Amino acid sequence: MLQICRVVARHGFRQSVSPLLLPNTSAAVRGFSAICWPPVPSVKLTPEQAKSREHLQNRVVIPSATGSPSAMASATAALDKRIGFLGSGQMAEALAQGLIKRGLVTAERIACNDPNPVRKELFKSFGAMPYDSNVDVARNSDVLFVAVKPQHVAQVLTEVRPVLTEGHTVVSIAAGITVDKLVEAAGPDAHVIRVMPNTPCLVGETAAAMCLGGKASSDDEALVRTIFEAVGKIYTVDEKLLAAVTGLSGSGPAYVFMMVEALADGGVRAGLPRDIAQALAAQTVLGSAKMVLETGKHPGALKDMVTSPAGTTIAGVHELEKAGVRAAFMNAVVAATDRANQLSKM
Ligand SMILES: NC(=O)C1=CN([C@@H]2O[C@H](COP(=O)(O)OP(=O)(O)OC[C@H]3O[C@@H](n4cnc5c(N)ncnc54)[C@H](O)[C@@H]3O)[C@@H](O)[C@H]2O)C=CC1
Numbered sequence: 001m002l003q004i005c006r007v008v009a010r011h012g013f014r015q016s017v018s019p020l021l022l023p024n025t026s027a028a029v030r031g032f033s034a035i036c037w038p039p040v041p042s043v044k045l046t047p048e049q050a051k052s053r054e055h056l057q058n059r060v061v062i063p064s065a066t067g068s069p070s071a072m073a074s075a076t077a078a079l080d081k082r083i084g085f086l087g088s089g090q091m092a093e094a095l096a097q098g099l100i101k102r103g104l105v106t107a108e109r110i111a112c113n114d115p116n117p118v119r120k121e122l123f124k125s126f127g128a129m130p131y132d133s134n135v136d137v138a139r140n141s142d143v144l145f146v147a148v149k150p151q152h153v154a155q156v157l158t159e160v161r162p163v164l165t166e167g168h169t170v171v172s173i174a175a176g177i178t179v180d181k182l183v184e185a186a187g188p189d190a191h192v193i194r195v196m197p198n199t200p201c202l203v204g205e206t207a208a209a210m211c212l213g214g215k216a217s218s219d220d221e222a223l224v225r226t227i228f229e230a231v232g233k234i235y236t237v238d239e240k241l242l243a244a245v246t247g248l249s250g251s252g253p254a255y256v257f258m259m260v261e262a263l264a265d266g267g268v269r270a271g272l273p274r275d276i277a278q279a280l281a282a283q284t285v286l287g288s289a290k291m292v293l294e295t296g297k298h299p300g301a302l303k304d305m306v307t308s309p310a311g312t313t314i315a316g317v318h319e320l321e322k323a324g325v326r327a328a329f330m331n332a333v334v335a336a337t338d339r340a341n342q343l344s345k346m
Pocket residue numbers: 086087088089090091092113114115116119134146147148149150152155156173174175196197198199250251
């Protein structure tokens with residue numbers, strides 16, 4: 001606890017806690033609520049649980065840059081590359097805006113095209129450079145993101161193929177489109193990387209994975225890593241695992257947003273105002289995810305730390321188990337993975 005206080009003093013955080021906010025175990029990692037409340041657990045702990053919690057309270061907490069645009073912008077050095085987007089839809093927008101916020105590229109070094117003028121206007125509104133053709137985007141970029149729906153990938157790559165050079169790194173984010181298909185459309189000399197990102201790029205917290213194809217080199221890989229590490233985390237995996245990545249983290253934000261919405265609905269059903277219910281739900285997901293990442297503990301052990309005998313949490317957990325929530329999440333990931341595999345075969 002003393003160490004947490006020192007970190008707080010160093011970073012100049014102020015305590016601002018509404019009396020409405022009850023502490024949860026995530027608070028110890030977040031480093032805010034834990035300071036405002038003495039470590040009085042809301043549940044009785046077993047000696048083992050108390051020890052785990054003591055361990056958490058003694059951690060030095062380094063606050064993340066996420067959440068404050070200015071902090072995010074200073075977190076990353078600028079990249080000396082121009083970035084292009086073939087397709088300026090949801091995922092392209094999340095990535096482009098995330099990269100700008102992190103200060104990796106300035107907006108005018110982002111080129112884009114889209115047949116939908118509304119999308120081009122939107123990109124223009126945050127300073128990016130819309131072009132009238134995919135070829136012009138390719139000519140004005142070094143890293144070329146293929147951000148169209150899977151069924152349009154071959155067409156746009158075939159279009160830009162004549163202007164692709166050694167200097168281009170072609171990055172497809174399309175679900176299910178294999179490296180072989182990308183190389184077939186872009187040409188055997190293309191430096192091709194497949195990435196499966198997710199929309200939290202926008203807030204610097206993507207979970208992404210990539211694999212290399214064609215003439216992609218370790219320099220291309222390092223470049224793509226730099227881009228995605230500016231907006232989150234990226235892992236290099238075998239291509240055969242990318243469908244599962246798509247099912248888990250590519251599609252995953254949708255599952256989590258549904259969970260946040262449902263938790264908030266539960267809060268409203270139990271009498272909370274909507275805005276407070278939603279804020280508590282989202283912060284609970286954020287804090288719990290940080291506890292998994294920062295403590296390295298098994299999620300089951302962290303769950304046990306919240307769950308006191310005959311207490312409130314186990315009553316809720318019992319309902320989730322009766323509804324088959326674990327199987328539902330597993331089935332969702334497997335169904336989305338299967339769909340990604342189907343797309344590969346189309
Ligand atoms: N939305 C997400 O969370 C994620 C999406 N992806 C992948 O990203 C790709 C894009 O997905 P979204 O952004 O969600 O779709 P989207 O539909 O929002 O964006 C695709 C854009 O491509 C444009 N487009 C269509 N034909 C074009 C052409 N010939 N040239 C240039 N642009 C063209 C469309 O007008 C549209 O604005 C997909 O392949 C998807 O699998 C990957 C990870 C996450």
